[in-house]
Amino acid sequence: GFSIASKLSSRIGGLEQALRNVGDAKSVLDIAESSMNNVMDILIEMKAKAVQGANGILGTDERGYIQAQIDDLAAEIDNIASQTTFQGTSLLSGTSMVFQVGEASGATLSVSISEVSGNALGVDGLAGSATTDFRDFIDVVDSAITTLSGVFNEMGIVQNSLSIREETLSQQITSNSSARGSIMDTDFAQAQSESIRLQILQQTATAA
Numbered sequence: 318g319f320s321i322a323s324k325l326s327s328r329i330g331g332l333e334q335a336l337r338n339v340g341d342a343k344s345v346l347d348i349a350e351s352s353m354n355n356v357m358d359i360l361i362e363m364k365a366k367a368v369q370g371a372n373g374i375l376g377t378d379e380r381g382y383i384q385a386q387i388d389d390l391a392a393e394i395d396n397i398a399s400q401t402t403f404q405g406t407s408l409l410s411g412t413s414m415v416f417q418v419g420e421a422s423g424a425t426l427s428v429s430i431s432e433v434s435g436n437a438l439g440v441d442g443l444a445g446s447a448t449t450d451f452r453d454f455i456d457v458v459d460s461a462i463t464t465l466s467g468v469f470n471e472m473g474i475v476q477n478s479l480s481i482r483e484e485t486l487s488q489q490i491t492s493n494s495s496a497r498g499s500i501m502d503t504d505f506a507q508a509q510s511e512s513i514r515l516q517i518l519q520q521t522a523t524a525a
Contacts (some may be wrong), residue, residue, distance in 0.1 A: 318500045325497040329490060331420025336486040342416040342426070343479050346472055349408040349430055352401040353472075356433055357465055359390050359397075363440060364458045366390070370451035380446040387454070388442045391435040398434045409433040418482050426482070428475050431468045438464060 369375075370383040398409040406412065411432035418426045435441035438461035443450055 322497050322500045325493050325500075328420055329493050329497065332486055332490045332493065335417065335419050335424065336483065336490065338417050339479050339483045339486065342414075342418065342428070343476065343483075345403050345408065345414070346428070346476055346479070348403055349401060350469070350472055350476075352397050352409060353433060353465065353469065355397050356394050356438075357462070357469075359394055360438070360440065360458055360462050360465065363387055363390050364455065364462070367451050367454045367458055370446070371448050371455065373448050375448075377446070380448070380451070383451075384443045384446040391440055391442045394433075394435045394438070394440070398432075411437075418479070419486070426475070426478065430472065431464075433465065433468065 366383050366387050370380050370387075375383075399407070401407065401409045406414075408430055409432065411430070413427065413429045416426045416428065418424055431437070439457050440454075440461045443454055
C-alpha cells in the first residue's frame with residue numbers, strides 16, 4: 318500500500334507542476350494576444366488614414382501629413398513587436414515554444430506564433446503620397462488585417478487546448494489524491510470504533 322501511495326504521490330506532484338505550467342503558457346499567450354490587439358487597432362487606424370489620403374480633394378501637403386502619420390504608425394507596430402517579451406523571449410518575432418503540460422515526458426504542447434511586424438505584415442510605410450499610393454495601400458492594409466486575424470485564430474485554438482488540458486489536469490489531481498487517500502488516510506469511523514473497544518477492554522481489565 319505504501320509503495321502504491323508513493324507512486325501516486327509522485328504522479329500528483331508532477332500533475333500539480335504541469336497545471337502550473339499550463340497557467341504559465343496561458344500567461345505567455347495572453348501577453349502576445351494583448352500586443353496583437355494593439356497592432357490590430359493600429360492597422361484599423363492605418364486603413365482609415367489610407368482612405369482619407371486617397372481622397373482627391375486633398376492637396377499635396379495634406380497627403381504628405383497623412384503619409385507621415387502612417388509611417389509613424391508602422392514604426393509603432395515594430396516597437397510593440399520588439400517590446401512583447403516573456404522571460405527574455407520575444408513573442409512576436411516568429412517564436413516557437415514547447416510547453417510541458419503533463420507529468421509524462423511526452424505530454425508536451427508545441428506553440429508557434431507567426432511574426433507580427435510592419436515588414437511581416439507588409440505595412441512598413443508608404444512609398445509615396447499620391448492618391449494612387451494611398452489606394453494601393455488600402456489593399457495592403459486589408460491583407461495585413463486578414464493575416465493578423467489568422468494569427469488570432471491559431472492562438473485561440475491553442476488557448477482552447479490549454480483550457481481543456483487545465484480542466485483535465487485538475488480532475489486527474491483530484492482522482493489521484495482520492496486514490497492515495499483511500500490507502501494512506503485514516504478511516505476515522507473505524508479508528509474511533511476500535512478506540513472505544515480498546516477503552517472498554519482496558520476498563521474491564523482495570524476493574525478485574
